[in-house]
Amino acid sequence: MDDASSQSRPSADQPNPFSAVPIEITISVGKARPLIRDLLKLGKDAVLPLDKRVDDAVELYVGERLIARGELEELEGDQQGQLAVRLTEVADLQDGLG
Incomplete structure (x- = not known):
């Protein structure tokens, strides 16, 4: 059976070209x-209060879509x-x- 849609999907051994x-x-x-x-x-030097606290989660978006939440932190070592x-x-x- 020749299904064009299945041919366009990457298989497990063929990586997705968009990755x-x-x-x-x-x-x-x-x-x-x-x-x-x-x-x-x-x-200059004005303070603009935000609706979040320092220890509140930050939100990660791709475009308008919320994809994750997390905590800000500082890297250590060479990237301190x-x-x-x-x-x-x-x-x-x-x-x-959700």
């Missing part, structure tokens, strides 16, 4: 909701000072993250 394509993930640490009059007054995210919850990409 090496980089994708951008946006990490959301929170949102700010200032009044416009307050926003217009912002300048570099921010990273330790994943604490990962979405089932079929059903999303």
